[in-house]
Amino acid sequence: MKNWKIGDALKWATSFLLDSGVESARVDSEILLQRILDADKGKVLSNADEVIKDNHAAVYQEMVRKRSEGVPTAYLVGTREFMSLEFVVNSNVLIPRPETEFLVEEALDFLKKKGTNSPAVLDIGTGSGAIGIALAFYYPGTRVWATDISERALEVARINAENIGVSSFLKFCQGDLFSALPGGLKFDCILSNPPYISGEELKNLDETVRDFEPEVALVAPDESISFHKRIINEAPGFMKKGALLGMEMGIGQEAQVKILLQEAGCYNNINMIKDLSGIFRVITAEFN
Ligand code: SAM
Numbered sequence: 491m492k493n494w495k496i497g498d499a500l501k502w503a504t505s506f507l508l509d510s511g512v513e514s515a516r517v518d519s520e521i522l523l524q525r526i527l528d529a530d531k532g533k534v535l536s537n538a539d540e541v542i543k544d545n546h547a548a549v550y551q552e553m554v555r556k557r558s559e560g561v562p563t564a565y566l567v568g569t570r571e572f573m574s575l576e577f578v579v580n581s582n583v584l585i586p587r588p589e590t591e592f593l594v595e596e597a598l599d600f601l602k603k604k605g606t607n608s609p610a611v612l613d614i615g616t617g618s619g620a621i622g623i624a625l626a627f628y629y630p631g632t633r634v635w636a637t638d639i640s641e642r643a644l645e646v647a648r649i650n651a652e653n654i655g656v657s658s659f660l661k662f663c664q665g666d667l668f669s670a671l672p673g674g675l676k677f678d679c680i681l682s683n684p685p686y687i688s689g690e691e692l693k694n695l696d697e698t699v700r701d702f703e704p705e706v707a708l709v710a711p712d713e714s715i716s717f718h719k720r721i722i723n724e725a726p727g728f729m730k731k732g733a734l735l736g737m738e739m740g741i742g743q744e745a746q747v748k749i750l751l752q753e754a755g756c757y758n759n760i761n762m763i764k765d766l767s768g769i770f771r772v773i774t775a776e777f778n
């Protein structure tokens with residue numbers, strides 16, 4: 491494409507993506523172009539008449555085509571912001587979601603209120619490392635054990651801990667939930683955003699999620715809250731008295747998860763937090 495201007499490229503990409511059914515067409519078009527031109531949003535938008543180099547135009551067209559086929563924008567640009575930190579992502583990790591920030595905020599509030607010095611925190615199913623790394627960054631001195639069943643996800647999490655400058659505060663362990671950990675650990679806080687989608691629900695999920703994000707990060711075996719159940723039952727062996735357990739949940743799971751916590755008989759101060767769409771997204775409880 492010769493003499494393609496920024497403004498025209500954005501218009502083309504937006505209408506191409508809209509025609510392909512991508513709702514976030516305009517935003518995605520901007521994010522992809524920003525990445526290719528290595529420019530921020532302001533620079534892209536205020537230079538509509540600037541001509542794009544031919545090689546950049548070719549890369550842009552290819553990226554927009556991939557986006558139109560459903561590939562998530564974050565995988566195309568290779569990063570996603572979470573808690574105002576930049577995380578590297580690839581198809582081996584779930585793209586961190588804004589609603590997961592509520593879980594991190596709850597944990598930060600809890601630690602600040604208690605004033606715990608260098609707390610021990612467990613992040614189960616760390617994926618890109620989003621939860622554990624954000625905590626280590628915003629609550630200096632936190633020691634985080636971050637686990638995942640997926641070694642490929644842990645590779646990404648290690649890179650993020652290094653890039654964000656907190657790698658000396660994190661330990662990464664591969665394995666199934668608590669079995670990944672060395673013996674004898676007791677935590678001040680256990681957090682998890684576990685897979686919580688049933689095999690049936692997966693079929694109806696947005697294709698950008700269903701066909702591109704790792705199934706191991708999305709789908710819970712047996713029933714959608716099976717990981718919550720296991721975590722609630724196994725966590726007491728790994729918590730200090732008064733420790734916080736915090737988990738993310740899917741739409742409509744709050745009543746069942748709350749009952750599991752009540753029935754376990756060793757948790758109090760059960761608290762549920764809504765996300766910006768009014769969905770109960772996070773549940774926390776203290777171990778007594
Ligand atoms: N914590 C990240 C976040 O919030 O963006 C990723 C959450 S993703 C929904 C769930 C993560 O749990 C995935 O990284 C997946 O590999 C991991 N996982 C799945 N089954 C697991 C298991 N049995 N034990 C430990 N981790 C598991």
Ligand code: GLN
Nearest residue numbers: 683684685686687699708
């Ligand atoms: N929040 C993700 C979604 O809606 C699912 C993440 C999870 O299963 N923990 O696609």
